[in-house]
Amino acid sequence: MKNFKRILLYTLLFFVLILIYAGYTNYPKLELISGFAAKNICSCKFIDQRAIDYTETNDNNFSPVNLAENSVDLEQKTATADVFGLKERTAIYRKGLGCVLVPQNKILGDLIAQQPRRILAPKPLPFPYGDALQKDTVFSTIDYNQIQHTVDAAFKNNDIQKTRAVLVIYKDQIIAERYADSLNRNSRLLGWSMTKSVLATLYGILSFDRGFKIDQPAKVEAWRNDQRAEITYADLFHMNSGLEWEEDYSQISDVTKMLFQAEDMSKVQAEKQAAFPPNTHFNYSSGTTNLLAGLLRKEFDSYQQYLNFPYDKLIDRIGMNSMVLETDAAGNFVGSSYGWATTRDWGKFGLLYLHQGNWNGDQLFDKKWIDFVTTPAANSAKEYGGHFWLNTPEKLPDAPMDTYYADGFQGQRVYIVPSKDLVVVRLGLASTAYFDFNAFLSGITQAINH
Incomplete structure (x- = not known):
């Protein structure tokens, strides 16, 4: 009976050590996971107007990024992610500049910046040189x-x-x-x-x-x-x-x-x-x-x-x-x-x-x-x-x-x-x-x- 208890104790100790080691080695990765998740949720939402659940099901649906819990603030134009409540990261959208992860020493207001000048005038030419419909063309050289x-x-x-x-x-x-x-x-x-x-x-x-x-x-x-x-x-x-x-x-x-x-x-x-x-x-x-x-x-x-x-x-x-x-x-x-x-x-x-x-x-x-x-x-x-x-x-x-x-x-x-x-x-x-x-x-x- 004593030997059984000793074996059980050693087994439990072994698994505890494994858990401690796994936590120690993987804890630093949590910031990268939450960083990837927050940045991608932010960009998908505010650059391409995708719903958060769509991005989670598609763009972020791979290990270990899918461990992140995500949220979006439409008013602030931010996305936030964490892993098991740890290592929370926030990304903010800036018009013309896309999304960026907020560094630890920064606040959201620090990242509002100049925008590039865009010239978006439509052109009355067919693709690829304009926005008009291309002419129907059938090539005899194509199967x-x-x-x-x-x-x-x-x-x-x-x-x-x-x-x-x-x-x-x-x-x-x-x-x-x-x-x-x-x-x-x-x-x-x-x-x-x-x-x-x-x-x-x-x-x-x-x-x-x-x-x-x-x-x-x-x-x-x-x-x-x-x-x-x-x-x-x-x-x-x-x-x-x-x-x-x-x-x-x-x-x-x-x-x-x-x-x-x-x-x-x-x-x-x-x-x-x-x-x-x-x-x-x-x-x-x-x-x-x-x-x-x-x-x-x-x-x-x-x-x-x-x-x-x-x-x-x-x-x-x-x-x-x-x-x-x-x-x-x-x-x-x-x-x-x-x-x-x-x-x-x-x-x-x-x-x-x-x-x-x-x-x-x-x-x-x-x-x-x-x-x-x-x-x-x-x-x-x-x-x-x-x-x-x-x-x-x-x-x-x-x-x-x-x-x-x-x-x-x-x-x-x-x-x-x-x-x-x-x-x-x-x-x-x-x-x-x-x-x-x-x-x-x-x-x-x-x-x-x-």
Whole structure:
């Protein structure tokens, strides 16, 4: 009997120690969980007008984010989340700037800031150059049945594939378009890391308009007196700066601390030490993109000019009027992750690249910029260029090899296929483990005998 009690005691003690250890190791993660939940609830509600229960059931319905308890204050335009009553976080919406998590040392009023200037004048031209209906066009080079079959397949078993939108544009004509239930052509969807490609494009425009040199050393004061002084803007675009960085969303890492704790996201990568010489080691880093977003700010005489630049020179210029680039608490664009737009406007972004920077006669950036973003970065297995992903026989073996694309978390894609005069957009909530991008894109491209 004594032995039984001793065994029972030791067993209980063992489980208590496990619980203590689990609590100790997971407690710091609660702030990241509540931060993700509050930020996403806020953005979905105030950028795309989604109900809180819809966001909880869809956008936030994955572990461990679905542990959060959420609420929305319509008057204050805030969203608040906690986990088991712990680590409460609040995000606030600012018109024109999107949502931002409120830092611990800030109050809501501190985050009301200047707005970018928007030019939203409608144009009486058909898509993509205006708001009028496109002319019905039937191309003899297209197998429309195969296109439709491929698009329909993208929405089958959608509790697993989680496709939200598909758009296929051939020769500037929409030849297929479909949305998941409750979404439509006016729904603004988060591009996640596709925003990196948007941020890169701003530098392409800066190079074309002002002669900005991407081969020059990055203008980071703290790097001047050590080996980081050799890091160029091109190295940053190629994700081979050599700086320390951990991009792991499954745990507390550099990227999760940046997105859900940092007030100034542009500083996080800048404060990292060199682990390798530049241009010798590829390491994908969202911190690198946010550093570039902060460095872009230095190219303007005022903060208002910085805010206006993406909209004046890119977004509203090509009619991507739905797009919102969210800023961090320090006012920098979160170029790594937080770009929102309708599916059609994401398609316009792809068309700009398909047309080599020319938008209906308006040249936004030099054709050589395409060469830069599509040239493989050193040591990237030829999969990555200048903030765009590149096709390889291992990536999309049955799609054209000249395909390049913007790529975001949970399977956001804007594919540019020059050899087919084609742009394909797929937006969703599940990535490669649950969605066959090779079958999807090859099914569409093989239906076009261009």
